[in-house]
Amino acid sequence: MSMKAPRGTVDILPEEAAKWQFVENKIKEVCSRYHFDEIRTPLFEHTEVFQRGVGDSTDIVQKEMYTFEDRGGRSLTLRPEGTASVVRSFIEHKMHGNPSQPVKLYYFAQMFRYERPQKGRMRQLNQFGVEAMGSADPALDAEVIDLAMSCYRELGLKSLKLVINSLGDQDSRENHRQALVDHFTPHKDELCSDCRTRLTQNPLRILDCKTDREHPALKTAPSILDYLNEESIAYFEKVKTYLTMMGIDYEVDPNLVRGLDYYNHTAFEIMSEAEGFGAITTLAGGGRYNGLVEELGGPATTGIGFGMGLERLLMALEAEHIEIPADQDLDCFLVAVGAEAERTSVQLVHDLRKNGIQVDRDYQGRKTKAQFKAADRYRAKYVLVLGDSEIQQQLVNVKEMNTGNQEQVPLTQLVEYLQGKLSGGNVHA
Structure with missing residues (x-):
């Protein structure tokens, strides 16, 4: 019997825990100023919450979930991400009926994904996230992005890059979806097995493939930006305008699709450009999910949020040589x-x-x-x-x-x- 922590997990010892507490407290201060309230959801959910909420075509659902049956034969899953759980709680407790809208929530939670462990990406990971539901105002998209950037800035990070994209509304996505199918079908046999499946399930995910990223067909794939209707273009322009008004620099990347099925309109990632940070540069990512509440059985409610890996945040602070106060002196x-x-x-x-x-x-x-x-x-x-x-x-x-x-x-x-x-x-x- 091994008396070591399971592969993909680590112990956070007292000296390191003091650093985590400092980072978490700083983030909580930012959330308070933006008037976001904390929510805490269960460590596990009924498996269907993630199948319907995250999407059957995602790697998370297909390959990475820790799923088990309880003694009553019910299928349960350790949460692999935070949004679906928060939305389930939002529906169950009828927060959509609150007189104060939008409902703005944040969480600190442990997530579980069965993937190959590497530095900053473990099987048990710690995540900070926010969800804002009940408003279709693009100013809320800009506010959520601003909150994420403020968390990093107030901890001292400077080598950051914000990348944004629009996935458009449902009509725009459908038109783009068909264009992707037409584009990739002649190359179907050249794609990896996952992408061959994605071609029929969710072709947008092919653009996010790590295996086929250098395939010429991915470089010439139709851009979602060419298929946005007037409403989607206007929405995206407002988000960009608000970010500019806030003094937040950004780049538009038409291939940024995120790994979950529930996104539409705004999608974004924040990356570290610090020297020596590593090949995987993403620190946080999120976007708008206007159909997710309905997908999980709630009323039509718009929403936007993001998830931020705390392990990767600490790595970024280390890469930029930022000292985290960890006062363990005894009075x-x-x-x-x-x-x-x-x-x-x-x-x-x-x-x-x-x-x-x-x-x-x-x-x-x-x-x-x-x-x-x-x-x-x-x-x-x-x-x-x-x-x-x-x-x-x-x-x-x-x-x-x-x-x-x-x-x-x-x-x-x-x-x-x-x-x-x-x-x-x-x-x-």
Whole structure:
């Protein structure tokens, strides 16, 4: 039996977890300013949610899902992406009836995909995403893209590229679909087995194929932009105008189709151009999905969202040499000297914590010198020395480790003293 984490999964140890917490908190601050609220959905769903929501022709559904039967014989799947779950919740809880529209949601969630593990792309991955449902205003598309870019910018990333495309409305997609079928059919036998299947199921996905990307037929394939009707062109022009007004640079890529079936109109990806980041440059991607709520059994409701891989975000920060604050210094460490002091320290530590002060103590029965070494390892800002004589005098010796300064503080004033010191005040006993 292997006592290692399963292939494609990693442990996030405390020092790294502190970096994750900083990144997540920064993103939450951005979401709050954009008036997005957090939603948390189950780790697994009925398999049909993803089959209908993500699309039967996608690699996710065909190859990558972790699906199992429960004891009642029901088919369940660990979520491979976030949008379908959020839309299912949106329908189930009748959020479409909320008086405040659009409904703007964000999530942090673990996703599960059975694919070949590589740096920044694991079988259990962590994702941040947003979904905004209930408005067909292209300004909302621009806002969602702006939110994603703001998350990266506020964390310090500079080497970013935004790529956008329009997949058009249903009529535009149908016309383009037929053009793709006509274009690729003569080359059918030259395409990979996946693309031969896509030719009948969803030919747009051929443009996203990693195997056939260098095939000449992909380079000469009809562009969706040539098949957009007037309404779709006007919609896309508004999105581009709003991005320009916000000062957000972008490139239009007619071959950007995204890997999921539910997209229409706006599609986008944000990529890292940092040196040494790696061959797979995509950091985030998303788009508009005006038919997805109906596909999952809800009323006609428009929506737009994106997913952002947190592992890849951390890789991008590393590639641009951006230091993430991960303060693990301890505020106070209590050194107890003597049996009575050890007994009293239990209550004292409890009282300090109750008053908002971070503190730890020795639980190994170590000598005084060893306790001070432990305080050093924890990078404690202050060491509180409590001995039997101090208990008799109702005092605590407080040593500031940075300067070596030491003061005797009455027990009754300790909380106020430490609160002042830790807040940056110049407090004396």
